Each structure stands twice: as C-alpha cells, then as structure tokens.
Amino acid sequence: MISVIAYGLTLGGILYIISIGFSFTFGTMKIVNYAHALIFTIGGYILYATLPRIGFYPAAVLAATLGVIPIAFIIERFVIRNLYGESVDLTIIATYAVFLIGLDVLKWIWGSNPLQMSDPINKTFTFLGTELPVYRMAVIVIALALAILIEIFLQRSMAGKIVIAGLEDKETVRGLGISVQRYFTMVFIIGSALAALGGVLYAPITVVEPYMGFQILMLSFAVVIVGGLGNWRGTFVAAFFLGMVMSVTGRWWGPASEVAVFAILAVSLLIHPIDI
Amino acid sequence: MLLEVEHLDVFYGKAQAVHSAAIGVKPGEMAFLVGRNGAGKTTIMRAISGFTRAGADSRIHFNGVDIANHRPEEIARSGLRYVFQDKRVITKLTVRENIHLAAYPFHVSPKAAVAKICDIYPRIEKFLNIKAGGLSGGQRQLLLIGRALIGNPKLLLIDEPTEGLAAGIIEDVFKVLSQLKGDVSMLIVEQNLDLVRRLADRIYAMKEGRIMMELDNSADSRSGSNLEQFL
Ligand SMILES: Nc1ncnc2c1ncn2[C@@H]1O[C@H](COP(=O)(O)OP(=O)(O)O)[C@@H](O)[C@H]1O
Ligand SMILES: [Mg+2]
Numbered sequence: 001m002i003s004v005i006a007y008g009l010t011l012g013g014i015l016y017i018i019s020i021g022f023s024f025t026f027g028t029m030k031i032v033n034y035a036h037a038l039i040f041t042i043g044g045y046i047l048y049a050t051l052p053r054i055g056f057y058p059a060a061v062l063a064a065t066l067g068v069i070p071i072a073f074i075i076e077r078f079v080i081r082n083l084y085g086e087s088v089d090l091t092i093i094a095t096y097a098v099f100l101i102g103l104d105v106l107k108w109i110w111g112s113n114p115l116q117m118s119d120p121i122n123k124t125f126t127f128l129g130t131e132l133p134v135y136r137m138a139v140i141v142i143a144l145a146l147a148i149l150i151e152i153f154l155q156r157s158m159a160g161k162i163v164i165a166g167l168e169d170k171e172t173v174r175g176l177g178i179s180v181q182r183y184f185t186m187v188f189i190i191g192s193a194l195a196a197l198g199g200v201l202y203a204p205i206t207v208v209e210p211y212m213g214f215q216i217l218m219l220s221f222a223v224v225i226v227g228g229l230g231n232w233r234g235t236f237v238a239a240f241f242l243g244m245v246m247s248v249t250g251r252w253w254g255p256a257s258e259v260a261v262f263a264i265l266a267v268s269l270l271i272h273p274i275d276i
Numbered sequence: 277m278l279l280e281v282e283h284l285d286v287f288y289g290k291a292q293a294v295h296s297a298a299i300g301v302k303p304g305e306m307a308f309l310v311g312r313n314g315a316g317k318t319t320i321m322r323a324i325s326g327f328t329r330a331g332a333d334s335r336i337h338f339n340g341v342d343i344a345n346h347r348p349e350e351i352a353r354s355g356l357r358y359v360f361q362d363k364r365v366i367t368k369l370t371v372r373e374n375i376h377l378a379a380y381p382f383h384v385s386p387k388a389a390v391a392k393i394c395d396i397y398p399r400i401e402k403f404l405n406i407k408a409g410g411l412s413g414g415q416r417q418l419l420l421i422g423r424a425l426i427g428n429p430k431l432l433l434i435d436e437p438t439e440g441l442a443a444g445i446i447e448d449v450f451k452v453l454s455q456l457k458g459d460v461s462m463l464i465v466e467q468n469l470d471l472v473r474r475l476a477d478r479i480y481a482m483k484e485g486r487i488m489m490e491l492d493n494s495a496d497s498r499s500g501s502n503l504e505q506f507l
Contacts, residue, residue, distance in 0.1 A: 161369060162377065164366070168368055169364055177349050
C-alpha cells in the first residue's frame with residue numbers, strides 16, 4: 001500500500017510539472033498546445049543524449065531543461081504568437097502539426113526504438129517496512145518545491161501579479177498600459193522548460209521514445225480541465241489526485257488506470273462544462 | 277481638440293455596428309455619449325481605445341497623434357484610458373494590488389499610487405487589503421476611476437459608470453467625477469439624463485450605430501430636452 005501511495009505521488013509530481021505550463025498557456029492564451037508534448041519528449045531525449053557525456057545527472061537535467069528554451073522560443077515566435085485570439089480548434093491543428101514535425105525529427109535523429117535509462121540515484125530506503133526508490137521521492141520533492149516557487153513568483157512579484165490579472169481579464173490589464181503578451185510569452189517559455197523537466201524526470205521511470213509525450217499530454221489535458229481552467233492551484237491538486245487515482249487503479253488492473261482518469265475528466269466536464 | 281474621431285466605422289463580421297461616427301472632445305471637457313442599449317456606445321469606446329478594430333477609413337486622433345488601430349496598451353500609455361463597462365476589477369488580487377498594477381507601467385511608486393486613490397476616494401483605505409472581488413459595485417467603480425487616473429492621463433473614457441448602482445452611490449460616483457472636471461477630459465457613456473444635463477459640456481446622442489445629435493451644452497443651454505427620444 002505504501003508503495004502504491006508513493007508511486008501515486010511520484011506520478012502526481014510529474015503530472016504537475018508537465019501540466020503547469022500547459023495550464024498557463026491554456027488559461028492565459030486559450031491555446032491548446034500540443035507542441036508541449038513535443039518539448040516534453042525532447043527533454044527526455046536531451047537527457048538521454050547528454051547524460052553519458054556529462055556524467056553528472058543534475059547537470060544533464062539542467063542541460064535538458066534549459067536546452068529546450070530556444071526551441072520553445074521559436075515555437076512561440078512563429079506558431080503560438082500567430083494563434084492568439086484564434087479558435088481553439090485551429091490552435092490544436094497548428095500545434096499538432098508542430099508536434100508531428102518534431103516527432104519526425106526525433107525519429108530521424110534517434111530512431112523509433114524505446115531507449116532505456118537506468119535509475120539515476122539507484123538507491124532505496126525503507127519506510128514503514130516498504131522499500132522505496134530514493135529517485136521517486138526526489139521527484140515528489142522537486143514537484144513540491146516547484147509549486148512553492150510558482151506560488152511565490154505569482155504572489156510576490158509584479159510579473160506574477162500581471163500573470164494572475166491576465167488570466168482573469170487580459171483586456172483590463174492591457175487597458176492599464178501593460179503589454180501583457182510579453183508576460184504570457186515569458187510564462188510560455190518557463191512552462192516549456194518545465195515540460196522538458198517533466199520529460200527528464202519521467203524518462204528514468206519509463207523509457208524514452210518518440211511518442212512518450214502523446215499519452216502524457218492527454219493526461220495533462222485531464223489534469224488542467226479537472227483542476228479548472230486558469231487555476232494553477234487546481235492544477236496542483238488535480239495532478240496529485242489523478243496521479244494517485246492512476247497508481248491505485250493501475251495496481252489492480254494496469255489498463256484501468258487511464259480509463260479511470262478519463263472517467264474523472266468526463267464527470268468533471270459534466271459538472272463544470274467548459275466554454276472556451 | 278484633444279480627441280477627434282471622424283468617419284469611424286466598426287464591423288462585427290459583416291454587420292456594421294458603427295456608421296461613420298464623428299466625436300470630438302476638447303481639453304478639459306466633460307462629454308457624454310447617450311443612447312439605447314445596443315446603439316453602439318461601447319463599440320465606439322472600444323474602437324477609440326484600441327480594443328475593437330476600426331474600419332480602414334476611420335480617423336482617430338488623440339492629442340494630435342493618429343491612434344486608429346494602435347495597440348490598446350500603447351494608447352493607454354499615451355494618456356487615453358478606458359474604464360470598461362461592467363466594473364471589471366481584478367477580483368483575485370487585492371484592492372492594493374489592483375492599484376499597484378496600474379502604477380507599474382507608468383513607473384509611479386506603488387505607495388504614491390495608493391495615496392492618490394485614497395485622496396480621491398478616502399473610504400477605499402479600509403478595503404486596501406481585501407480582494408477586489410469583495411467590493412460593492414460603487415466601490416469597484418471608484419477604484420476603477422481612481423486606477424485610471426494613475427499616470428495622469430489626459431482623457432478618460434468611462435463606460436456606464438453608474439449602471440446598476442443605487443441612487444446615493446450614483447451621486448458619490450459623480451461627486452468624484454465632477455471634482456476631476458477640468459483637470460482631465462472625459463467621455464462618459466451614461467443613461468441618467470438628469471446627471472448628463474447637469475454636468476455635460478457636450479453631449480452626443482446615438483441611435484442604431486449612428487451619432488444623431490451633438491449638443492454643446494453651454495451654447496444650447498439645457499435645450500437637450502429632446503434627448504429622451506434616444507433612450
Ligand atoms: N463582440 C461582438 N460581436 C458581435 N456583435 C457585437 C459585439 N459586441 C457588440 N455587438 C453588437 O453591436 C451592437 C452595439 O453594441 P454595443 O456597442 O455594446 O452597444 P451599447 O454599448 O450602446 O449598448 C449591438 O447590436 C451588439 O449586439
Ligand atoms: Mg455598452
């Protein structure tokens with residue numbers, strides 16, 4: 001039971017790290033960004049490619065997380081920025097195209113075979129008689145630390161307040177003379193770096209393969225909707241809740257774990273239909 | 277003229293909401309725009325302030341500069357501020373943070389901005405630390421007007437400031453606005469004709485997307501008695 005809870009929290013942490021950027025892009029710009037899944041996958045690959053060369057896991061994590069920033073910048077500048085104010089369907093189609101193109105590039109560089117990584121910490125500890133991998137606990141700690149940092153950024157900095165205000169009413173913020181778009185771009189870049197971090201942290205738990213981002217994006221979508229659009233705290237709660245649901249249902253019957261997530265998504269949509 | 281609008285057309289898709297409107301506001305003037313719901317008042321205000329596209333032949337000059345279809349944040353920074361209809365404060369931030377937000381683009385110190393609003397509307401001081409979503413309609417409106425004054429704009433466009441407010445509160449709002457009169461020019465959408473006649477230097481009446489009448493209230497001395505037909 002303890003290991004089920006621990007795995008649920010680990011999944012929750014990874015879901016949170018991935019979803020937070022998706023949540024802000026969706027909440028601020030009303031863009032469903034499939035390219036987010038690509039960034040996540042690229043993060044995993046950069047880790048895979050750099051770790052043997054760098055040799056020091058935290059440095060490789062940093063390289064992968066920061067390495068996607070230029071890519072995110074290009075995607076923002078040439079795709080996302082042209083989608084402001086467009087219909088949600090168009091944002092899906094355009095960013096999905098980016099996702100597919102990126103996928104082909106990844107396959108061209110690394111092939112389609114799943115690439116296995118080892119546990120970077122490779123130590124366990126015993127908690128209440130259950131043996132737990134230190135790495136998975138570290139993931140939970142990183143997720144919690146990020147949630148706290150994001151909260152501090154939003155509550156304490158002027159940029160954070162502009163983002164909160166922009167989530168609620170973009171026009172009002174512009175009417176005050178603030179170029180709110182610049183802050184949304186910044187949020188997009190940070191969110192993308194976090195997506196890559198999510199991919200990096202997830203890679204040692206699963207395998208690195210071109211489609212790893214696809215399934216995660218669907219889950220991330222569920223997290224953002226269940227947590228409430230534009231509600232970053234809701235994203236946090238929903239990520240850990242759904243991570244736990246996946247862990248518990250997966251324990252009884254593997255394939256049921258995603259079904260359970262989408263059942264919860266369906267119920268949540270019935271209770272609070274979204275209108276975008 | 278501080279604000280000079282000519283041939284303003286606005287389209288929503290194929291539907292034309294504003295037809296060749298002309299509006300002028302002189303420095304220091306308090307001008308009003310009246311008309312029924314759906315006449316196109318908000319559309320005109322939004323087009324002037326850059327939130328809604330103005331048609332290609334539209335001419336919008338503010339302070340001698342062509343601002344037609346400029347970005348709303350640039351227009352705001354150039355000294356033309358639009359206070360939206362529906363009293364849109366940022367509900368999730370405190371009253372104080374709402375004020376800080378307005379101070380930021382003008383490099384006004386947050387303290388000075390708060391002091392300025394407390395000066396205009398002293399009762400706000402008690403509410404500085406609550407979320408702006410907890411304010412009443414009148415309090416919100418006064419916060420919005422105060423907030424729009426930060427950075428010393430030359431012109432305020434205010435859209436239905438008294439909509440949905442009780443009579444006593446309407447008086448409060450207009451007391452503040454009349455105190456500002458002369459220091460900052462205003463173009464106000466207002467349905468309350470008594471107030472309009474009392475305070476207006478100039479009145480524009482609109483119907484179905486067109487400006488039907490322009491009254492210079494000092495010259496046409498209270499002759500705006502036929503304004504009722506537009507409401
Ligand atoms: N975003 C919009 N899209 C389409 N039509 C609109 C939009 N906003 C306003 N309209 C239409 O334009 C006309 C003028 O609206 P508006 O300017 O809001 O009027 P007023 O402020 O005088 O009540 C109305 O017929 C309204 O239905
Ligand atoms: Mg209106």
